[in-house]
Amino acid sequence: MVTVYDVAKAAGLSIASVSRALNNQPGVSQATSQRVAHIAKEMGYEPNDVARSLVGKSTRTIALLVPDIANPFFPELVKSVQAKADENEHVLLLADGAGDRHRVAASMTVLRRKQVDGVIVVATALTVDADELFVDIPTVFLDREGPRLGASVVVNNEAAAFAATTHLIDLGHRRIAHIAGPIDLEVSRQRLAGWRRACSTAGLPSSDDLVVPGNFLEDGGYNVGTHITNPSSACTAVFAANDLSAIGFLAYCADNHLSVPDDISVVGFDGIHLSRYTTPKLTTMAQPIVELGRRAADVLFDLIRGEKSVPRIVLSATLLPGASVASPKAVLQ
Amino acid sequence: MVTVYDVAKAAGLSIASVSRALNNQPGVSQATSQRVAHIAKEMGYEPNDVARSLVGKSTRTIALLVPDIANPFFPELVKSVQAKADENEHVLLLADGAGDRHRVAASMTVLRRKQVDGVIVVATALTVDADELFVDIPTVFLDREGPRLGASVVVNNEAAAFAATTHLIDLGHRRIAHIAGPIDLEVSRQRLAGWRRACSTAGLPSSDDLVVPGNFLEDGGYNVGTHITNPSSACTAVFAANDLSAIGFLAYCADNHLSVPDDISVVGFDGIHLSRYTTPKLTTMAQPIVELGRRAADVLFDLIRGEKSVPRIVLSATLLPGASVASPKAVLQ
DNA sequence: TAAACAGAAGTAAGCGTTTACGTGATCTCT
């Protein structure tokens, strides 16, 4: 490995001058600066970021903790965060599996040791007393309220779920099931709450038998199909807590010769790219995924630069129309 | 930040002893070792990995370069690589956007500076003379042949594409279109070649008008729908170079009231998890995604540990049956 | 009992940078 020493020797200078030249800092003449740059390139010198991080304050690294990278929602988010990281000349460390509390703790220990400049924590399962995990390291909570301390960028899940459900109600549906997410996630509870409020506001049932537990995955949505489409349940529509669940349910319907939306309407949540390519195309409450990532990253870099305030940014979701909803065949009087 | 010095002072020891104690190395008594451990914990000491990396050889970090993390194939791969990284007490750096040559070069520079221990490079676009990008840093090419140097873990794309196409031929299809991937990717070319060989082996046409260019994304598959289903093309089946393209095509068919597989059969490639939940369920040539990631990581860590040989591992894909293929309605004599 | 040795601890160098400070040489201004 060629170091500043080597370059310095070759240039007949001290390492200090070389360092200054390479970082075009004042204190070196234009001429030497160019000469050094040339020599460095010639020798194939690359600065060692580890050493640089040790002396400087920054590692130029941020981390993103996601519960499940296999859920298409997150890759889309990753892309947008990474773009911002690039922009700020930082590198992205990905930590998957944040759905599990222990893994979150383990990850944070590793990240702290690695001296990452900051962390974006997404929709993870946290114990109530998780505050200390994030102490001393700039953190933005995304799509989940952080512990007491901490900035956050969230979508108003409750309101969005309310709107999604109301959309179905306006179309004439009177019994609407809900495929919930993992109930230990705040977002799941909020979406459930929104569905419930919409139902009760309209004087419709929102009893527990209309809530079927999902897992935010396709199989979750698939497996509850039987329960929802059971004639005795008499549902004409279903609001899924996320798109993957909705897609699973769609598959169930297809396998069982139920037509969506003729037999049953489906509304998803997330607005993942794939929701534009399901059969039928999914009507979904779309989160501003790219915007979420961007804003979170912006806030994080503000924090990293020393910003003291810890903002709480709330973005809103918008209904993305598809072909998976319709008025119920027989609107009950 | 609490350092070894602080711990040493608190324990009345030298930093050397503290270091030894903390890493349970010989040279400290059992008693002191425990005492130090206790004090360190008490003080909330966390070793600084940056410093550790600077003195030691390793940063305990590996990187994964993927062309497009939004393609569900990659998150599944990421998961498996990350599991292996965990196992080896390494952290995963994700670099997206490796579909672009310039970004690959840029990423490698950053990674080299960051002193990552190794890199897994997936299916990226590389210039022919890209060798030098990876010199001096353990590299495994996944799903793509590396430059001259370099270990690789690949799927026999040509053979797999051949088998997928043959499956359609065996069912009686006589005109089979191919939705290709970006043609500057080796994998795309190989899959195209497999399709072509299958067709010509069976004495079927494989002319260029049967090859429609895709982009490995849903919209690519969707947009070529018109061309493929045009009556004058007379295709009864299509083999897509990846699942996302197939899913896009499925969506096109649904939008245009074409039944899959009654009107046209579709075979995908990749075997992403979502292919189990399309309507109809996609028949696809499934890559052993998890295995690919695992093997690549294994090879990489071997390399990191000093292994000299650079293996070339070839895995094979298997046909995952779905409901998107059938015999053509009218088998031509 | 002296010599050899093992164990526990300390000293200090070094990893590759950045940067505060010091030192001449050249320049500016009155």
Add this chain to the structure above:
DNA sequence: AGAGATCACGTAAACGCTTACTTCTGTTTA
């Protein structure tokens, strides 16, 4: 023309750790 300012560069410390080497104490061995 001499004092101060400016410039280009060098010296050395610091970042937080690991580790080769040294030192000291106490134990074993002949």
